[in-house]
Amino acid sequence: MKVLYLTERRKQIGKQEAERLLELKVKRGGNETLKNIQETVSSLLGVNIDAFESSSIASTRQKSAEMDVDNFLVEVNGSGIKEALRLVLDVEFGNPDILLVEEPEIHLHPALETSMMRYLKRISCNSQVFITTHSTNFLDTAEMNNVYLVTKPDSTEIQQLGIGEAEARIPQELGIRLSSLFMFDRLVFVEGLSDEDAIREWASTLGINLSQANVGFIHMGGVRNFAYFATESTLRFLAKRQVKMWFLIDRDEKEDSEIIKMQNMLGQNAKLQVLSKREIENYLIYYGAIIRFVKHKRVLSGNLSNELPTATEILAKIDECAEKMKQLAIDKRVIKLACKPIYPELKVIFEDIQESTVDKVTQSIQKMIDQLESDKKNLENIYNSKSSELESFWKDRKLDIVPGDLLLDEVCKAYNVRCDRVIAFRRHQNLH
Structure with a gap:
């Protein structure tokens, strides 16, 4: 079993x-390995590396190798790039079964810390990775059930640590300050971790380095928390510091009027981007990727x-599974409209001081009952309306409308594999 141990004080990268x-x-065969290493470094650090033979040394007639980083010798680059290269190249050359890393954040920009953590998570598919860190950026992308707090009182x-304990203990241990909130030039608010994973993966495939652009992600924990993160005071505070902000949310079953209301909440401080498909998983419904x-x-x-399914078989299975979800798509639209929450008119209750409290509360409850009775009587009309509406564009847009994560899983189950959103985006189970 190969063990690679990178201590806090690491050897300078260079000739070797x-x-x-x-x-x-x-x-022979080395070019492919070199290309993979170069692509990994480019996607992580936003730089290109290569190696060349140096000029002959007149006295010894010997030659030695030199490494270039964006056409400059590696020795003249900053400490952050050199430290990151040290870690990446050691792992790529060594292919360890167990990797131990002390303080991987040394000399790294906060955005580069996030990229490095994502790299460590990716290689943890094949290696067991242990890291020690004082950086909360490494905690942001870790599964909390794999985080241990080491202290030495006596x-x-x-x-x-559990999530609740982490929120209380880690800031206390590390002395987190407000400045930690403003380390990024651009912030993207997404509904959950799987959204960030997909966006980062696509960006890497397209050759876009989000860390180099100093882009950070904030997980809202679902669109239900949109109003909490979109408060005017918070957005104005960040906008004054020239932090650009985007809110990326799923389309789900949202009406146009809801989207307009959300954009109005953001005003000029941030941009709202609503996916054209139901959710981000719908963009993954492609026969080649599924195969x-x-x-x-x-x-x-x-x-x-077993033989792999053909493109024709996958396309047919996608269509078949989507058709089975047609009723679910209708039900989601009906339930969203018919089961909206109803709240008492508290403002009226507290404003009218002439009437007794019992009478005011009784009237408010009766209004809610009347509203529910009205919705109940109108339920069949709502169902028919939504059913007819969906039927009008079902044939052309069914793959954009059904829940993408459920559809992917149903298609994969036909071939005895599973594809829920955890499996699809978070394949890194043995990073501690």
């Missing part, structure tokens, strides 16, 4: 790593006996 990169250029104590995913899951399980 350059020689290994240069060796890949002339080794003797060393190790405590596994590769089925193959990936079968490889992991050791089940390679």
Whole structure:
């Protein structure tokens, strides 16, 4: 079992790593490995690396290798780039079974810390990774059930933290200040972690480096918390500091009037981007990706006996499963409209001081009952209206309307694999 231990004080990157990169250029099959390393570094750090043979040394007639980072010698780059390269190249060259890293945040910009954590999570599919850190940026992208707090009041104590405990203990231990909230130039508010995972993965595929652009993500915990994060005072406070903000939300079953109301809440301080499809998983409904995913899951399980489905079979299965969800799509629209919450008119209750409290509350409750009775009588009309509305564009837009995560899972189940949103976006189960 190969163990790679990167201590807090790490050896400077330089000639030795350059020689290994240069060796890949002339080794059979090495170019593919070199290309993968270069792409990994480019997506993480936003720089291009390469290695060349240096000029001959006149006295010894020997040659040595040099590493370039964006056409500059690696030695003249900043400490952050060199530290990040040190970690990435050690892992890529060593392919360890167990990786131990002390203080991976040393010399790294906060945005680069996030990229490095995502890299460690990705390689944890094949390696068991342990890190020690004082940086909350590494905690932001970690599963909280894999986080342990190590303290030494009298003797060393190790405590596994839950979410509630983490919120109280970690800021106290690290001395978090308000400045930590304003380390990014751009903030993207998303509904959950899987949304951030998908966006970062797509950005990496497109060659867009979000860390280099100093982009941070904030998870709202669902669109129901939109109003909490979109308070005017918070947005104005961040806007004054020239932090650009976007709110990215699923379309779900939202009416146009709801979206206009949300945009009005943001005003000029932030932009609202509503997905054209129901949710971000709907963009993953593509036969080629599903075939590769089925193959990936079968490889992991050791089940390679069955042939992979063809594109025609996947397309037919997608359509079949979508048709089965037609009623669910109708029901979601009807329930959203017919089961809206109804609240008492508290303002009226407190304003009228002439009438008794019992009478005012009784009247308010009766109004709510009357509203519910009216909605109950109108329920059949609501159902018919929504059913007819969905029927008018079902044929062309069904894959944009049904719940994408459920559809993907149903299609994959036909081939004896599962694809819920945790499996699809968070494949990193053994990072601690």
